[in-house]
Amino acid sequence: MAKARTSFVRSGLIHAALISYTLIALFPVFLTLVNSFKSRNSIFRDPMAIPTPSTFDLVGYQTVLAQGDFFGYFQNSLIVTVLSIALVLLFGAMAAFALSEYRFRGNLLMGLYLALGIMIPIRLGTVAILQGMVAAGLVNTLTALVLVYTAQGLPLAIFILSEFMRTVSDDLKNAGRIDGLSEYAIFFRLVLPLVRPAMATVAVFTMIPIWNDLWFPLILAPGEETKTVTLGAQMFIGQFVTNWNAVLSALSLAILPVLVLYVIFSRQLIRGITSGAVK
Amino acid sequence: MGSLKLTSITKAFGNHEVLKGIDLAVEDGEFVIFVGPSGCGKSTLLRVIAGLEDASSGSVQIDGEEVATVPPAKRGIAMVFQSYALYPHLTVKDNMGLGLKQAGTAKDEIETRVGEASRMLSLGPYLARRPAELSGGQRQRVAIGRAIVREPKLFLFDEPLSNLDAALRVQTRLEIARLHKQLKATMIYVTHDQVEAMTLADKIVVLNAGAIEQIGSPMELYNKPANTFVAGFIGSPQMNFIEAGRLGDTQTKTIGIRPEHIGLSRESGDWKAKVVHAEHLGADTILYLESEATGLLTVRLFGEHRYAADDIVFATPDKSRLHRFGADDRAIA
Numbered sequence: 178m179a180k181a182r183t184s185f186v187r188s189g190l191i192h193a194a195l196i197s198y199t200l201i202a203l204f205p206v207f208l209t210l211v212n213s214f215k216s217r218n219s220i221f222r223d224p225m226a227i228p229t230p231s232t233f234d235l236v237g238y239q240t241v242l243a244q245g246d247f248f249g250y251f252q253n254s255l256i257v258t259v260l261s262i263a264l265v266l267l268f269g270a271m272a273a274f275a276l277s278e279y280r281f282r283g284n285l286l287m288g289l290y291l292a293l294g295i296m297i298p299i300r301l302g303t304v305a306i307l308q309g310m311v312a313a314g315l316v317n318t319l320t321a322l323v324l325v326y327t328a329q330g331l332p333l334a335i336f337i338l339s340e341f342m343r344t345v346s347d348d349l350k351n352a353g354r355i356d357g358l359s360e361y362a363i364f365f366r367l368v369l370p371l372v373r374p375a376m377a378t379v380a381v382f383t384m385i386p387i388w389n390d391l392w393f394p395l396i397l398a399p400g401e402e403t404k405t406v407t408l409g410a411q412m413f414i415g416q417f418v419t420n421w422n423a424v425l426s427a428l429s430l431a432i433l434p435v436l437v438l439y440v441i442f443s444r445q446l447i448r449g450i451t452s453g454a455v456k
Numbered sequence: 457m458g459s460l461k462l463t464s465i466t467k468a469f470g471n472h473e474v475l476k477g478i479d480l481a482v483e484d485g486e487f488v489i490f491v492g493p494s495g496c497g498k499s500t501l502l503r504v505i506a507g508l509e510d511a512s513s514g515s516v517q518i519d520g521e522e523v524a525t526v527p528p529a530k531r532g533i534a535m536v537f538q539s540y541a542l543y544p545h546l547t548v549k550d551n552m553g554l555g556l557k558q559a560g561t562a563k564d565e566i567e568t569r570v571g572e573a574s575r576m577l578s579l580g581p582y583l584a585r586r587p588a589e590l591s592g593g594q595r596q597r598v599a600i601g602r603a604i605v606r607e608p609k610l611f612l613f614d615e616p617l618s619n620l621d622a623a624l625r626v627q628t629r630l631e632i633a634r635l636h637k638q639l640k641a642t643m644i645y646v647t648h649d650q651v652e653a654m655t656l657a658d659k660i661v662v663l664n665a666g667a668i669e670q671i672g673s674p675m676e677l678y679n680k681p682a683n684t685f686v687a688g689f690i691g692s693p694q695m696n697f698i699e700a701g702r703l704g705d706t707q708t709k710t711i712g713i714r715p716e717h718i719g720l721s722r723e724s725g726d727w728k729a730k731v732v733h734a735e736h737l738g739a740d741t742i743l744y745l746e747s748e749a750t751g752l753l754t755v756r757l758f759g760e761h762r763y764a765a766d767d768i769v770f771a772t773p774d775k776s777r778l779h780r781f782g783a784d785d786r787a788i789a
Contacts, residue, residue, distance in 0.1 A: 346539055346541060348537035348538065348539045348540075348541035348614075349539075349541045349542075349543070351503075351506075351508050351528075351535070351537070351541070352535065352537060352541035352542075352543075352602075353543075354508060354527075354528045354529065355506065355508075355528045355529060355533065355534065355535050355555070356529065356554050356555035356558055356602075357529030357530075357555055357558035357559055358529075358554075358558060366543075366545075367543065370544070370545055371544070
């Protein structure tokens with residue numbers, strides 16, 4: 178019986194730790210969601226309270242949908258995020274395949290060089306990036322954002338994916354070569370399906386910072402046509418007056434698409450793990 | 457069709473020389489086995505033949521045609537891998553047909569060839585399954601089937617039985633032997649297991665440290681090993697090596713005698729010895745002896761014998777079966 182009790186205590190402690198971490202992590206989301214459904218006065222009177230019939234108010238959502246082109250902002254965010262993820266995964270996987278599969282002079286140096294971006298924040302180069310975008314005439318375009326985010330996401334993608342690709346059996350790739358598959362076919366049809374869990378991980382890691390980024394949209398694409406959701410929500414934050422209802426509603430709405438993308442990728446992740454490997 | 461000629465093949469990874477000038481000719485229809493300890497270069501040699509690795513120098517000719525610039529898929533070869541290397545996302549049927557499909561073979565032709573191969577390997581019921589739904593033995597049969605459908609000039613096997621358990625290994629070994637007879641194809645087979653080598657091969661190539669030690673039929677290698685390495689590698693339990701000086705032979709450095717060529721008696725014989733350990737296998741009895749004359753000695757007796765540890769026995773070698781090796785470890789005729 179003693180044994181059962183200790184394991185109960187131990188698992189209880191583990192659960193307590195996990196639950197408290199979950200609460201801490203979810204608290205800001207909870208606060209945002211709850212207050213987005215309340216009237217302005219009740220937000221300030223009691224920010225923790227759950228909306229009651231007397232305090233319930235959709236004014237925030239009404240403002241968001243009425244003012245500015247919020248669907249446009251969503252569309253911009255989605256385009257930028259999805260395109261960036263796609264490019265990061267494509268180029269990252271290709272570079273990782275080359276680094277892990279082929280022996281060539283400077284392989285290790287190249288790998289280190291490509292991973293350097295993990296340690297050096299891309300924002301250090303903001304001025305140069307802005308100058309470059311101005312020179313290329315890409316300011317106030319979504320292209321500018323996609324390019325920057327692709328560059329930002331590649332180092333980590335290459336680092337993670339090349340480690341995973343080293344674990345794909347050489348025999349499998351060689352069997353493909355003997356069966357007459359081209360290197361591209363080996364990459365797309367044999368290797369990529371096997372590293373799908375890693376791809377999903379990379380996609381999630383790439384997606385969140387891009388969706389939430391305020392810095393580059395503000396600097397490279399602040400125009401009305403190219404505003405992203407995060408930037409769009411900023412118009413309710415003023416120097417003296419902030420429309421909290423609208424800000425919180427905009428942020429609540431912004432959570433939804435990320436949630437959908439996350440669910441898609443995490444399902445991929447699980448399917449990848451269970452799909453039966455080489456042996 | 458299906459001959460192979462290797463001329464002074466070398467292969468180096470950086471400064472590390474893996475193959476040091478390999479010359480070999482394989483006739484059409486031969487079953488040739490590369491055998492040697494791990495790291496001897498046998499798998500690298502197979503990869504060079506397949507075109508998966510480029511040789512640093514030397515030439516590979518298949519059917520008299522230089523293939524240095526020919527990609528693996530066009531060399532007319534098929535390969536079976538140790539880890540099966542089946543495509544996990546394709547069914548058994550598509551796994552076998554992929555090579556032909558890539559080569560642009562007509563659909564009904566693929567169908568007939570896959571059907572034939574699956575009949576040969578009794579894979580019929582599994583054609584619609586994926587590799588994950590098959591057992592190890594079935595997967596290796598699919599891999600062999602994938603090789604058969606290509607109707608290659610050369611079959612290359614890279615330790616195909618190493619991942620199978622003992623019973624399946626024997627069964628698949630028989631299957632490969634039967635296929636060789638049936639297809640009359642040239643087969644090159646890499647293994648570190650000398651039993652596989654002895655049972656399957658027409659011709660064994662013993663490799664060590666990137667060089668060929670000896671080429672010959674199984675019985676040639678068993679009866680006339682060219683040097684101490686081959687003598688020690690072929691045959692199980694290993695040949696006994698005795699310093700020639702201990703036996704009063706000054707012409708040679710080492711004398712070898714196989715465990716099965718030593719007779720044993722409790723009364724009299726050449727070498728008095730004490731039994732250190734006895735292994736009773738039923739069909740064989742293997743005894744490890746400690747003798748003042750020869751040092752440690754392994755003796756293999758056929759059938760059951762009632763020797764036990766600490767018994768005193770007398771060992772007598774079959775004089776006609778002694779192998780003599782000189783100072784350079786080569787056999788003295």
